[in-house]
Amino acid sequence: MSTREKRAPKRIEVQFRTIVSPHQLNSRWGRRIYWTVLIAVVTGSTLVFVFPLYWMITGAMKTGEEIAQMPPTLFPAHPTFDAFIEAWDLFDIGVLLKNTAFYALGAWVFSMGVDVAAAYALSKLRPMFGNVVLGAMLATLMIPPMVVIIPLYVTIVDLHLLNNAWGLWFPAAANGFNIFLLKRFFDSIPRELVEAAQIDGAGPLRVLWSVILPISRPILGVVSIFTIVTAFKDFLLPLLVMTDSENMTVSVGLSQTAGAVSQNQIMGGLVISSIPMIIVFFIFQRHIMAGLTAGSIKG
């Protein structure tokens, strides 16, 4: 009787074994500790990672007086969207977002073209000194970007690329990590497939387009998203290169105007400029998380 009562709580399903064994987990104390920890972690993470965003959004919906009020209100007393509209005008967010989208998409198209071609040549055409070239490209990963930002800037100035989108697109294409990921994937494509296409009379470009690229869709997805997200998040290089206010990116534009507007307007601007990345995250969550581990685990 009593054993049946104790068995009543739902068993915690274990599909894969980890540090704590299924037996321990489903013991009386194991179950109690498990549920306590679960609740603590879920509330803790929500407070730490989601609550700041809630505060940002509600902050933008408060009036100028309410946002400065002490102690603060948990909900806006009279929710208003005025701050969003004001922020849109004050920061000129429409222009900023348009610029950022233009730089990000351009960086994507250009660096995909350049890096895919290079990785294909290094993986399947295997030219003389190919390994030297690959080594030199991967060596750039050892040098942190911040360290060479000054000479990079001086070079961009010398080439008269200030306030020119190419000043962002060229450096974006010189990405050793993209080449590494793409080449490693191309290497795993069997030679026979390429040879079969060659016997059918396909030239190198045709092989790339009709054989390699269709198979490589997963890695192309990962590299694409990372290129776009990186371009969207980048701060220092756009800050230096895009100096005219009509050319600025969202991040730079926000940083330059934030000192001159009120707190609820800043929050409105932050909310608006976060939305594109949050949408990307909702749609491509799986790709993003797969890409995160693609390079690091086996690399």
Add this chain to the structure above:
Amino acid sequence: MRVLRRNLTAYGFLCAALACFAVFAWYPMIREFVLSFQKTTLVNPPSWVGLDNFLTVVQNPAFGKAWLNTVEFTALALLCGYAVPFVMALVLNELRHARAYLRFVVYLPVMLPPIVAVLLFRWFFDPGPGLFNQLLDFFHLPALAWLDSSSTALISLVIVATWMNMGSATLIYLAALQNIPSELYEAAELDGAGIFKRIRHVTIPQTRLILLLMLMLQVVATMQVFIEPYMLTGGGPEDATMTVAFQMYQFAFTLQDYGAGGALGMMLMIVLLAFAAVQLRLTREDKA
């Protein structure tokens, strides 16, 4: 003839990438070296000045402080940004519910543009109506000056940096933990190892390579911290948050002294490369 043709096609495919790397990746490395021995104003042609730039950098009153701060910042960030995600990943890996939600939530800040996180936290750090002091007040704890005091400014920057970056490290560890074969835990359990012994003798050795790799990435990333001091403190108060990367920016883009900036960049590069070399060695020995 065929070999020549194959090479020509291959280099045809490679030439765009070669040009991009040559001008925007390889040349800047050489240029940094040249810059550090020249006086560059971008108006007049550069002239050679020997070690003058290095002297300017070393004689700057904040030079020592900047390196000390960078080391302190890195140490603090390691404590938070390295240990916290690993513990978080360990716990997440044990949980059987809400896994997708937790992974999503942890990674959410990583997706935000850094400027959003930084401006949001600037408001939280506000000594008056800012969220943090209001929370302290709610629990009847004394208020802190956060960014305005030289004793708390650096740790405030670490908090922002950790909040916005820890998601990626957590998910990378989580993936590494899921690759550990469950037989190892079963065997350890049969041998009578408790939970902490299992972590010490199974989990950590199994994830050792990724732990070492992340250590290196973390240190290199923190050494380059820029947007936090740039937006939040401007290096102050009393140089308390002056980091090497930020000082480099100031030399080049506030004082227009590209030579001094380049010289400091060279120093930072040498330190980071030395660190990477040591790290690589450790990892190699590990494999052997």
